[in-house]
Amino acid sequence: MKAFILAAGLGTRLKPLTEYIPKALVEINGKPLLQILIEKLKQSGYTDIVINVHHFADLVIDFLNVNENFGVNIQISDEREQLLDTGGAILNARSFLENVPHFLVHNVDILSDINFSEILEHHVKSDALATIAVRDRSSDRKFLFNENLCLKGWQNTRTGEKRHCELQSSEAIQDTIDCFATLAMTAEKLIPLAFSGIHIISSEIFKHIKQRGKFSIIDTYLNLAKTFDIGGFRHDEGFWLDVGKPEKLELAQR
Numbered sequence: 001m002k003a004f005i006l007a008a009g010l011g012t013r014l015k016p017l018t019e020y021i022p023k024a025l026v027e028i029n030g031k032p033l034l035q036i037l038i039e040k041l042k043q044s045g046y047t048d049i050v051i052n053v054h055h056f057a058d059l060v061i062d063f064l065n066v067n068e069n070f071g072v073n074i075q076i077s078d079e080r081e082q083l084l085d086t087g088g089a090i091l092n093a094r095s096f097l098e099n100v101p102h103f104l105v106h107n108v109d110i111l112s113d114i115n116f117s118e119i120l121e122h123h124v125k126s127d128a129l130a131t132i133a134v135r136d137r138s139s140d141r142k143f144l145f146n147e148n149l150c151l152k153g154w155q156n157t158r159t160g161e162k163r164h165c166e167l168q169s170s171e172a173i174q175d176t177i178d179c180f181a182t183l184a185m186t187a188e189k190l191i192p193l194a195f196s197g198i199h200i201i202s203s204e205i206f207k208h209i210k211q212r213g214k215f216s217i218i219d220t221y222l223n224l225a226k227t228f229d230i231g232g233f234r235h236d237e238g239f240w241l242d243v244g245k246p247e248k249l250e251l252a253q254r
Helices: 033-043 057-066 085-092 116-126 173-189 203-207 217-224 246-253
Strands: 002-006 048-053 073-078 102-107 110-112 130-135 141-145 151-156 161-163 191-202 230-234 240-242
Touching: 002 033, 002 085, 033 048, 033 102, 048 057, 057 073, 085 217, 102 116, 110 191, 116 130, 116 191, 116 230, 130 141, 130 217, 151 217, 151 230, 191 203, 191 230, 240 246
Parallel strands: 002 048, 002 102, 048 073, 130 230
Antiparallel strands: 102 191, 110 240, 130 191, 141 151, 141 191, 151 161
16 A cells, blocks of 8 residues: 655744754654654555655655665655645655555644544545545634535635635636535535545546646645545544644643
8 A cells, every 4th residue: 555645844833943854853752753654654554655855855865764764665756846735746746656546645744543444444435536534623724524524615714715616717607606606505514624634545636637836735626526526534533633833742742
């Protein structure tokens, strides 16, 4: 099985720690975040891992070499010339990922006890193009799902921005009117859930991504959800923590 670790971020929220090392090598009780995640993936049967690099890329590569890739097959997706955001990063790693039915994508700064086998099983049974791990937790930005946990939109409660559908440019204006009229009637039924930074994606998605260069996977999901099933996997119970801020690092260590 294949997994993609998103480790190229600048780690801006973790400064001053990330002024000298990449976010992926920030430690929790003496163990780097990257190592914690690689070991969990290995224990869950992921033997092929792709890691994207940008900020202090050489330090990440040296760390992997010194530790002999922790006994798994690791490939590097190099973004040193340009940081590509989540969607662009996945597309850039296409050659590593497209030869399997599906792959797992995981942010390096997320710690959780989520069961990778359960989300994979859920994804396969649902036949969705992608399955997004989500929780009912406090967050300004949330995906919007219907009662069957099919993605229908996204909202930012802090800015008031809300997106329900992305229409192709060739579609008529009347389609736009009809779409938003329908959404206006059903908006109250949608369930807002926060993204956990973990998803399973079918490699079929590469045939349908239209964006190029730097772009967000959220935009991709919202575009594709009009035609394909983009599902949610709720894991409200158990441990989950975004350690992208210093105070969360302290919590993780405790």
